Each structure stands twice: as structure tokens, then as C-alpha cells.
Amino acid sequence: xxxxxxxxxxxxxxxxxxxxxxxxxxxxxxxxxxxxxxxxxxxxxxxxxxxxxxxxxxxxxxxxxxxxxxxxxxxxxxxxxxxxxxxxxxxxxxxxxxxxxxxxxxxxxxxx
Amino acid sequence: xxxxxxxxxxxxxxxxxxxxxxxxxxxxxxxxxxxxxxxxxxxxxxxxxxxxxxxxxxxxxxxxxxxxxxxxxxxxxxxxxxxxxxxxxxxxxxxxxxxxxxxxxxxxxxxxxxxxxxxxxxxxxxxxxxxxxxxxxxxxxxxxxxxxxxxxxxxxxxxxxxxxxxxxxxxxxxxxxxxxxxxxxxxxxxxxxxxxxxxxxxxxxxxxxxxxxxxxxxxxxxxxxxxxxxxxxxxxxxxxxxxxxxxxxxxxxxxxxxxxxxxxxxxxxxxxxxxxxxxxxxxxxxx
Numbered sequence: 001x002x003x004x005x006x007x008x009x010x011x012x013x014x015x016x017x018x019x020x021x022x023x024x025x026x027x028x029x030x031x032x033x034x035x036x037x038x039x040x041x042x043x044x045x046x047x048x049x050x051x052x053x054x055x056x057x058x059x060x061x062x063x064x065x066x067x068x069x070x071x072x073x074x075x076x077x078x079x080x081x082x083x084x085x086x087x088x089x090x091x092x093x094x095x096x097x098x099x100x101x102x103x104x105x106x107x108x109x110x111x112x
Numbered sequence: 113x114x115x116x117x118x119x120x121x122x123x124x125x126x127x128x129x130x131x132x133x134x135x136x137x138x139x140x141x142x143x144x145x146x147x148x149x150x151x152x153x154x155x156x157x158x159x160x161x162x163x164x165x166x167x168x169x170x171x172x173x174x175x176x177x178x179x180x181x182x183x184x185x186x187x188x189x190x191x192x193x194x195x196x197x198x199x200x201x202x203x204x205x206x207x208x209x210x211x212x213x214x215x216x217x218x219x220x221x222x223x224x225x226x227x228x229x230x231x232x233x234x235x236x237x238x239x240x241x242x243x244x245x246x247x248x249x250x251x252x253x254x255x256x257x258x259x260x261x262x263x264x265x266x267x268x269x270x271x272x273x274x275x276x277x278x279x280x281x282x283x284x285x286x287x288x289x290x291x292x293x294x295x296x297x298x299x300x301x302x303x304x305x306x307x308x309x310x311x312x313x314x315x316x317x318x319x320x321x322x323x324x325x326x327x328x329x330x331x332x333x334x335x336x337x338x339x340x341x342x343x344x345x346x347x348x349x350x351x352x353x354x355x356x357x358x359x360x361x362x363x364x365x366x367x368x369x370x371x372x373x374x375x376x377x378x379x380x381x382x383x384x385x386x387x388x389x390x391x392x393x394x395x396x397x398x399x
Contacts (some may be wrong), residue, residue, distance in 0.1 A: 002320045012347055020378070022244075040341065043194070045320070046194065048193055049193050049194025049195060049209045050194070052194040052196075052197050052206055053194045055197060056188065056194070056198065059197070059198070059199055060198075073219070074206050074208075074209070077206070078197050078199060078204060081199045081200070081202070081204055082199045082200055083200075095191070
């Protein structure tokens with residue numbers, strides 16, 4: 001499945017970013033083929049509606065899961081409507097690579 | 113004649129001055145006091161108006177007709193506030209982000225969007241015991257945008273050419289203050305003689321200069337002339353029209369809900385003098 005991770009930079013070794021709407025990079029990972037791609041967050045510079053813009057991006061990528069440190073109310077509404085599951089980084093994770101491993105092993109908790 | 117009382121720094125005495133200025137001018141003819149601090153209006157505490165009219169301030173938010181919508185996503189593209197998102201088989205709206213600009217409605221190729229008037233605040237008007245016309249706006253709790261309420265509040269005031277309108281601005285120097293300032297003839301800047309006060313006054317001077325509105329300063333709570341404030345006013349050629357000394361009796365009176373002119377009736381004449389100075393400044397600009 002397609003999972004999207006919020007990151008501070010564009011590589012798998014990059015540090016995770018705990019913000020959803022304002023993170024600089026999204027790492028899109030296909031958990032079956034392990035193919036991945038980095039995208040700049042389209043919502044990052046906007047004065048308002050960053051969460052909506054970022055959620056729209058994730059939805060357009062046809063992701064089934066999105067992983068970050070927290071999600072704002074507009075992003076939450078959008079993902080509930082789109083049926084995309086939100087997961088949270090655990091405290092011991094620092095790189096995207098670690099996050100991907102934890103996600104595959106189903107160690108990450110669901111955002112509620 | 114439309115005069116805004118603004119400040120930059122909060123708590124300098126805008127409402128203190130705006131309410132008493134308006135009351136002092138009632139002898140001259142028709143005067144309106146308009147409380148544009150729609151997030152926390154407090155003029156009513158001092159003026160104690162009888163409210164006779166109430167109406168909703170609204171933003172027009174989009175409602176998508178699902179049967180007519182082709183999911184082309186054009187509305188999502190044109191919305192610069194990200195108040196719309198395309199999710200699966202529907203377009204989702206985020207009313208709190210919507211600025212009511214109407215772009216989505218106009219750009220929809222299927223004419224599938226209708227606009228719903230969403231109340232975000234209340235506009236109230238009435239009159240005080242002294243015959244002062246009173247209006248205020250109140251933004252509903254949890255609503256993020258005050259500017260549409262301020263705009264609709266200002267539009268609701270009907271005046272004659274000779275009327276005097278005193279607008280009590282919100283604190284700060286952001287969108288809501290700029291909205292209050294639009295289209296007015298003069299701005300009275302209430303300045304606090306402190307470094308913080310001078311810093312925030314500079315912000316306001318930048319704004320009113322850019323907007324081309326003539327200004328004058330009233331120094332409030334003055335113990336001694338604060339040179340950085342005096343120098344600033346000299347530098348930007350803004351006249352100091354009145355100085356109010358730091359006076360515990362005034363503070364105590366305000367805390368009881370008394371207006372400045374009730375506490376000290378001398379201020380009525382002084383404020384009428386300020387108005388005369390404002391009129392002559394404007395007249396000399398016109399020449």
C-alpha cells in the first residue's frame with residue numbers, strides 16, 4: 001500500500017517532522033515494492049489552510065495511510081472523509097527509514 | 113467626517129477617548145459611535161446604549177449541489193484559502209477557512225455551487241441616554257475572521273454629510289485595524305509614553321502613511337514628556353493634539369464604568385478643541 005511520511009528533508013535517512021500541515025517534505029512509500037519518492041509539501045507556505053492543502057495532496061497520491069507527529073482538525077476531517085488511516089510517530093523514531101520499518105511491523109499507534 | 117481612534121499597542125486608552133470624544137460632540141449635531149473591536153467590544157460598558165436593532169453578520173459559504181457537480185475540481189483549484197478539497201466522490205468544504213470571495217461559485221463550469229449565508233457575528237445598534245447613535249459588532253465565539261463583521265458594521269451606518277462618526281478601532285495593527293481604517297478622514301493615535309508604546313505606534317504610523325490618512329497623536333497616562341515619543345512625532349510630522357496626565361482618579365473612574373468626561377468634565381471642552389484641530393488639519397490638506 002501507499003503510505004506517506006512527514007519529513008524534514010527528502011531522503012529516507014532524513015529526520016521525521018512531527019508537523020503534518022507545515023512539514024517541508026512528504027516521503028511517499030509503496031510498502032510492497034519499497035519504491036519511494038519525495039515531494040515538497042504544497043501547503044507549507046500558505047498563511048491558512050495548510051492542513052487542507054497537505055491533505056488534498058495525500059488524497060491525490062491515493063495513499064491508504066499517513067504518518068506524522070500530529071494532525072490538525074481540518075486534516076483530520078479530510079482524512080476521515082477519505083478513509084485514510086492516520087498514524088503517529090513513536091518517541092524512539094528519528095529517521096524516516098526507522099518509521100517505515102515500524103509502520104511495516106504495525107508498531108505505530110493510530111491517531112484518534 | 114469619519115474619525116478612527118487607534119493605537120497599535122493595546123490598552124492605551126482608545127475606548128476611553130473614543131467614547132468621550134463622541135459624547136463631547138453630540139452638541140454639534142448627529143454623532144455616531146461605532147465599536148469596531150468586534151472580538152471584544154467594550155464601548156457599551158461606558159455608553160450604556162439602548163439597543164434597538166440587531167442583525168447577523170454573514171459570510172457567504174459555498175454549498176455544492178451533488179447532482180450537478182461533475183467533480184472536475186475547478187473550485188478546489190481556484191480557492192486560494194484551501195477551503196475546498198476533492199475527496200473521493202465529493203467536494204468537501206471547510207467553512208472556517210472560507211473568506212466568502214465567491215471565486216468557486218463564479219468558476220464552477222456546472223453552476224453547481226450555491227452560496228449560503230453563514231452567520232459569523234452580530235451587528236447591533238441603538239442610542240444612548242445622551243442622544244449618541246451607537247453601533248457595535250460582535251464576532252461569534254470560535255469564529256476566526258473579524259474583518260467581514262467590521263465591514264458589514266461600517267456599511268450598516270447611515271449618515272448625513274454633516275454627521276460625525278467616531279470609530280473605536282481594535283488593538284494592534286493587523287487586518288481588522290486596516291479594515292476599520294478604510295475610507296476614513298482622520299485617525300487619532302492614542303500613544304502610551306513607553307518604549308513598547310512607541311514601538312507599536314511606529315507600526316500604526318507605517319500603516320496610516322501607506323493608506324494616506326492624516327493623523328494626530330493623543331498622549332495618554334503621561335508623567336513627563338517621553339522624548340522618544342516626542343521625537344518620533346516630530347520626525348514623521350504628526351501633531352500631538354492632546355496630553356492626558358497619569359491620574360489615579362481617572363483610572364478609578366474608568367474601572368467603575370464612568371466615561372472620561374463624567375470623571376472630569378473639563379475634558380469635554382478639550383476634546384471639542386481636538387475636533388476643531390482635526391477639522392482645520394483636514395481643511396488645510398484640501399487646499
